[in-house]
Amino acid sequence: MTPNADIILSVDGLNVTYPGNVRALADTSVAFRKGQFTVLLGLSGAGKSTLLRSLNGLVKPTAGHVEAQGIGRLSSAALIRRHRRATAMVFQHHQLLHRKTALANVLTGRLAYHSTLRSLVPLPREDQELALHCLERVGLADKALSRVDQLSGGQQQRVGIARALAQKPRIILADEPVASLDPSTSERVLALLQRVCREDGITAIVSLHQLDYAQRFADRIIGLADAHVVFDAAPAALDRSQLARIYPDYAAPSQHSQSHAAPADASQRAPGLTLETAR
Numbered sequence: 001m002t003p004n005a006d007i008i009l010s011v012d013g014l015n016v017t018y019p020g021n022v023r024a025l026a027d028t029s030v031a032f033r034k035g036q037f038t039v040l041l042g043l044s045g046a047g048k049s050t051l052l053r054s055l056n057g058l059v060k061p062t063a064g065h066v067e068a069q070g071i072g073r074l075s076s077a078a079l080i081r082r083h084r085r086a087t088a089m090v091f092q093h094h095q096l097l098h099r100k101t102a103l104a105n106v107l108t109g110r111l112a113y114h115s116t117l118r119s120l121v122p123l124p125r126e127d128q129e130l131a132l133h134c135l136e137r138v139g140l141a142d143k144a145l146s147r148v149d150q151l152s153g154g155q156q157q158r159v160g161i162a163r164a165l166a167q168k169p170r171i172i173l174a175d176e177p178v179a180s181l182d183p184s185t186s187e188r189v190l191a192l193l194q195r196v197c198r199e200d201g202i203t204a205i206v207s208l209h210q211l212d213y214a215q216r217f218a219d220r221i222i223g224l225a226d227a228h229v230v231f232d233a234a235p236a237a238l239d240r241s242q243l244a245r246i247y248p249d250y251a252a253p254s255q256h257s258q259s260h261a262a263p264a265d266a267s268q269r270a271p272g273l274t275l276e277t278a279r
């Protein structure tokens with residue numbers, strides 16, 4: 001067994017520059033370990049979504065590469081397809097079929113396992129049972145036949161998590177999964193995501209804007225600023241000076257000053273960023 005046997009996904013020398021010469025990621029090299037719950041933090045525009053999308057082959061690197069365990073470099077459409085089958089996405093706005101039932105939505109997590117033709121007819125009984133089981137795991141078995149547009153935002157995101165689980169993924173990529181939820185619902189959804197990932201040994205990579213949730217739920221925090229990784233360690237290592245690297249407008253207090261300067265522009269302040277939580 002090599003020392004890196006538990007590295008399930010990695011990026012090496014990754015650069016992403018969008019049309020218009022917008023640099024979204026620069027020389028990024030990161031490896032993700034099996035079962036780890038990683039949170040990506042950073043101001044809006046720092047490059048979090050670009051990194052997440054690169055990890056699923058949705059963004060093509062300008063330079064560098066993404067490598068998945070057992071698949072190798074994601075260098076062809078066929079290899080990207082194989083990787084995506086084992087990599088589920090959870091989205092900020094759930095991306096559900098609103099006029100369909102919760103069960104029908106969860107079943108779409110099984111589609112990658114069937115041909116396009118097969119997916120036009122009802123999926124096999126095992127898939128239906130698995131989908132129901134996934135709804136049970138997120139506490140929504142009783143809503144299986146409810147249309148998702150009749151569910152609350154938190155319930156919809158739990159359907160999104162059940163759909164991800166139905167895919168039987170080894171990796172879940174979640175892009176701001178609680179951005180549209182109130183604080184207590186956000187906590188419940190993140191706790192659920194963390195629990196199911198732990199139970200199934202799923203590697204989770206989750207972008208968040210709430211520092212306090214990152215500190216509570218993450219095994220590891222990766223901080224991005226201006227297209228670069230500026231912090232990569234366990235939450236306990238995220239002190240005030242490190243925080244100022246991730247949120248450049250956040251000024252760490254000087255030794256002689258008791259006044260704590262916050263980002264000048266409130267719209268650029270990370271939601272949930274409080275001096276109490278910034279150790």
Ligand SMILES: Nc1ncnc2c1ncn2[C@@H]1O[C@H](COP(=O)(O)OP(=O)(O)OP(=O)(O)O)[C@@H](O)[C@H]1O
Binds near residue numbers: 046047048049
């Ligand atoms: N499709 C695109 N075309 C051009 N530029 C883009 C595109 N997508 C993102 N960008 C730019 O790339 C940079 C990084 O964007 P990205 O969405 O990765 O940041 P983010 O950290 O996820 O931000 P947010 O927290 O607002 O979601 C930003 O400058 C953004 O404007």
